[in-house]
Amino acid sequence: MTSVKVKPYVPIVGKRAVLLLSRWVPSWILLNRDLYNKLQRGVVGEGLARKLYARGMASLRGETLQIPKKASFSPLYFVIDIADNCNLACTYCVRHPMKNHRLSDEKLREILKDIKNIAAHGNNEIFIQPFGGEPLLALDQILKIDEFFQFHGIPHTITIQTNGTLISLYTAKLMWQRGFQISLSIDGNKSTHDIHRITASGKGSFLSVLRGFNYLRDAGYPAESIGILTTLTRPLLTRLEEVVDFFVNSLGANSFRLAYPYLIRPQMAFDFVTPKEYAEVAYYLITIARNKAQEGKKLIEAALSSRVKGFLNNDIQDICWSGPCRMGYRMIAYDIEGNRYPCSELTGLQLYQIGHALDGLEEEPDRLERVISDFHRRSFNHLCDECIYLPWCGGGCRMWSIYGRFQNYSRLDYVCAFTKVVIDEVIQCMVDGKMDLLECLQ
Numbered sequence: 001m002t003s004v005k006v007k008p009y010v011p012i013v014g015k016r017a018v019l020l021l022s023r024w025v026p027s028w029i030l031l032n033r034d035l036y037n038k039l040q041r042g043v044v045g046e047g048l049a050r051k052l053y054a055r056g057m058a059s060l061r062g063e064t065l066q067i068p069k070k071a072s073f074s075p076l077y078f079v080i081d082i083a084d085n086c087n088l089a090c091t092y093c094v095r096h097p098m099k100n101h102r103l104s105d106e107k108l109r110e111i112l113k114d115i116k117n118i119a120a121h122g123n124n125e126i127f128i129q130p131f132g133g134e135p136l137l138a139l140d141q142i143l144k145i146d147e148f149f150q151f152h153g154i155p156h157t158i159t160i161q162t163n164g165t166l167i168s169l170y171t172a173k174l175m176w177q178r179g180f181q182i183s184l185s186i187d188g189n190k191s192t193h194d195i196h197r198i199t200a201s202g203k204g205s206f207l208s209v210l211r212g213f214n215y216l217r218d219a220g221y222p223a224e225s226i227g228i229l230t231t232l233t234r235p236l237l238t239r240l241e242e243v244v245d246f247f248v249n250s251l252g253a254n255s256f257r258l259a260y261p262y263l264i265r266p267q268m269a270f271d272f273v274t275p276k277e278y279a280e281v282a283y284y285l286i287t288i289a290r291n292k293a294q295e296g297k298k299l300i301e302a303a304l305s306s307r308v309k310g311f312l313n314n315d316i317q318d319i320c321w322s323g324p325c326r327m328g329y330r331m332i333a334y335d336i337e338g339n340r341y342p343c344s345e346l347t348g349l350q351l352y353q354i355g356h357a358l359d360g361l362e363e364e365p366d367r368l369e370r371v372i373s374d375f376h377r378r379s380f381n382h383l384c385d386e387c388i389y390l391p392w393c394g395g396g397c398r399m400w401s402i403y404g405r406f407q408n409y410s411r412l413d414y415v416c417a418f419t420k421v422v423i424d425e426v427i428q429c430m431v432d433g434k435m436d437l438l439e440c441l442q
Contacts, residue, residue, distance in 0.1 A: 003061035004049040010388045011036065014431020020057070021427070026324075026391040027055040030430055073369040076126055078115050079333040079344040082108075082141045083133040088163050089200045092231060092271065102138050103336045107357075111334045112148045114357035118332065125155040131333075131344060136166040146178055157181060161229060163197070165205050167212030172219035183227025183257075184213060188236060188243030189250070195235050196271075213251065223252035227302075232258045232281065233271040240281070244288055248299050257302040258285075260414050275417040282421035286441065293440035300441065307422045308441045311392060320415070324394025328354065328372030342375055343398070384416075393419050 008023040018036040021028050031039070035048060044052075052058035083102040086093070103111075119126050128149070130142045142158065149156040160175070164184040175182060186209055187193040194204025216226055228247060230236065236243055247253040258281070260273060273281075285301045292299045303320075328342030335347050338357040346352045354371050376398060384395045397415040429437045 004044050004052065004058050006039070006044070006052060006058045007056075009057060012427050012431055014428065014433075016433030017431050019427055019431050021388055022055070022057050022391060023388065024391060025056040027057055029055055029057065073329055073372065074124075075118055075328075075330055075332045076124055077129070077331040078126060079129045079131050079331065079347075080108075080111055080145065081132070081333070081335045081344075081347055082130045082135055083138040084336065085137060086132060086134040086163070087137065087165060087199070088134070088205055089198060090163075091196045091198065092233060101336055102133075103141055105141075105144075107336065107338045108141055108144060110338050110357040112145065114334075114338075114340075115332075116149075116152060116154065119154055125157060127157050127159060129159045129161065129344075131161070131347075134163055134166065135160055136162050136171070139171065142180075143178075146180075159183065159227075161185065161227075162212075163205065163209065164212035165208035167215050169215045169218060172212075172215040172221070176216075176219040176221060181225075181227070182216060182221065183229055184209060184216075185229050185231070186213075186247075186251075187230050187233075188239070189246040192236055192239055192243055196231070196233060224254045226251075226253070228253055228256035230256055230258055232260050232273050232278070234273060235271065237273055237277060237281070240284060241288075244299060248292065248297055254298040255300050255302050255305070275414050278414045279417035279421050282418050283425075286422075286425055289440045290437065298440070303418065304422060305442055307419060308426055308438065311423055311426050312438070312442070320397065324392075325376070325396065325398045327398055328375060329369075342372055389419060389423055392423065 007025075009020040010023060012019045012021060013036075016032075018031050018033065019028055020031065020036075029051060031048075038044070039048070049058060049060060053060050081103065085100045085102065115126070115128075126149075128145055130138070130145065132138070135142060142160065146156075146158055158178070159181040161183045162185070164186070185197065186206075187195070187197055190204065190206040193206040193209070197205050197209075199205060213226065217223060228251070230243065244256075247256055260278060282304065285304050289298075289300050289304070327346075331343060332354075333341040333344040333347050334357060335341070340354045340356060340359075341347050341349070341352055342354055343352075352375065354368065354375070380395045380398075384390050384393075393415065396419070426438060426441075429435060
């Protein structure tokens with residue numbers, strides 16, 4: 001017998017096993033009924049004690065308690081606002097009205113030097129996302145970003161989220177040669193896409209996007225490597241199966257990501273998808289993935305996959321979906337003036353600036369870390385205190401917590417609604433001995 005003190009947990013009992021979900025660290029352990037019953041009686045063998053200890057779920061006499069490391073300041077993801085203009089006028093875009101500004105060469109140099117100095121605190125590859133507006137309107141700036149990090153020998157990946165309408169065969173080949181990752185904004189087929197993604201004259205953009213997709217394929221991008229971002233509005237909610245079939249059968253995609261419009265304009269309120277409806281979509285996405293797997297195909301929504309992997313393996317697959325919010329600790333965003341923010345979704349909100357590219361805070365990482373810690377503390381939503389999944393999501397998306405206050409919403413958190421559905425499903429499969437049902441969700 002080993003002297004062990006088990007930390008608080010929530011038991012979830014299934015047909016085959018019992019899962020103990022830690023109440024204070026993002027950890028779990030799956031036990032058979034016999035071991036669980038012994039644990040209930042206080043009978044803990046050496047093997048189980050060691051496993052609980054290794055997961056931070058128990059303390060052992062004479063050994064230091066395994067406390068998970070607190071998130072530290074080591075950003076890997078950098079978002080640079082290079083232009084706020086766009087050649088489309090999508091009706092749900094939160095960036096209207098456009099001011100036709102773009103990042104100057106001087107400000108770009110300041111930002112890149114700041115990223116270089118911040119990246120020096122770690123030894124990992126960094127990820128850069130030029131943001132807009134439509135980033136391809138400033139392709140020359142994107143090339144300068146790539147050349148800067150190549151010159152300084154800093155491993156990096158550039159990811160471009162584009163509306164796709166400006167992609168020519170030349171542009172596609174250039175981006176392929178540079179190793180850029182490309183994601184297109186596509187809201188399904190022509191009839192669903194052209195509802196909201198329109199030009200200033202009201203003309204649909206679907207055919208232009210499809211042309212850009214085909215140019216990417218001609219340039220060498222495999223279909224499955226081209227990201228797809230789809231904004232979930234009410235018209236898509238009722239035609240999601242049609243949208244999914246288009247992605248699989250017409251584009252050859254095996255994954256896509258659903259986004260949800262926020263701070264929606266009053267005239268768009270009829271298209272607003274609620275968190276409750278988004279949770280129902282999570283159930284549907286799980287069903288889609290399983291049905292496609294039975295057909296010998298693969299189609300998985302990216303946030304769903306990241307959340308499943310994040311829970312099963314405690315693995316950071318995605319900065320927003322694999323675990324607690326990491327804004328500031330793992331992400332830094334810059335506006336076109338060089339101001340820093342802990343998240344790209346907060347760009348422009350002066351209250352949440354964390355300095356400027358010229359501040360030299362990279363020489364005082366402890367100071368910047370204190371600023372970010374204070375930001376997380378102030379934005380935490382205490383409605384989460386009693387939730388059994390709190391260790392896994394850390395209180396959810398800080399951006400939604402902040403916007404909820406501005407809009408006087410009691411609980412407007414899509415991440416929360418989605419997470420509960422996904423983790424519930426994962427746990428149920430685990431305790432019922434149906435792990436095979438999780439394979440197609442990863």
